[in-house]
Amino acid sequence: MHFEMKKNLCLLILIFILACNNDDKAAFIGTWHLASINDTTVDKGVIIYSTDGQMTAVLSKKDGIIIGYSGKYELNTNEGYVTHFRDFYGMLPYTNDTTVPVYIRDYKLSADKKTLILSPREERGLKLIWKKISP
Numbered sequence: 001m002h003f004e005m006k007k008n009l010c011l012l013i014l015i016f017i018l019a020c021n022n023d024d025k026a027a028f029i030g031t032w033h034l035a036s037i038n039d040t041t042v043d044k045g046v047i048i049y050s051t052d053g054q055m056t057a058v059l060s061k062k063d064g065i066i067i068g069y070s071g072k073y074e075l076n077t078n079e080g081y082v083t084h085f086r087d088f089y090g091m092l093p094y095t096n097d098t099t100v101p102v103y104i105r106d107y108k109l110s111a112d113k114k115t116l117i118l119s120p121r122e123e124r125g126l127k128l129i130w131k132k133i134s135p
Helices: 002-028
Strands: 030-037 042-049 054-061 066-076 081-089 102-109 115-120 128-132
Touching: 002 066, 042 128
Parallel strands: none
Antiparallel strands: 030 042, 030 128, 042 054, 054 066, 066 081, 081 102, 102 115, 115 128
16 A cells, blocks of 8 residues: 555656646747847847747847747757747848757746746847737
C-alpha cells in the first residue's frame, strides 16, 4: 500500500507539471501589444502567436521606421524560452539572404497569464513587456 501511495503522488506531480507547461503554451496563443521596453529605439509593437506554431512581430521605431519579422516558433516551457525562426523580414539587417537568424527569448508569464516579459538573448539586458489583448 505504501508503494501505491508513492506511485500515485508521483503521478499527480507529473500531471501538475505537464498542466503548468500546457498552461504556458495556451497562454502564448493570441495577440500581445508592447506595454514597455527598457530601450528608446521603439515605442509601439505587436506580436502574434498562432495555434499552428507561427508568429509575427512588428515594432515601430520613434522615427517612423517599422521593423518586423515572422516565422515558426517553438516554446520550451521546461527551460523558459521561446525560439523565433525568422523566415520573413520587414527590414533585413543581414547582407546574406541565405542567413535566417534564430532569435531566442527568455520568457516569464504573469500569474494571470496576461503579461509576457521577453528578454532577447542576443541583446542582454533588454526587456520587452507585452500585454495580452482580450478577444
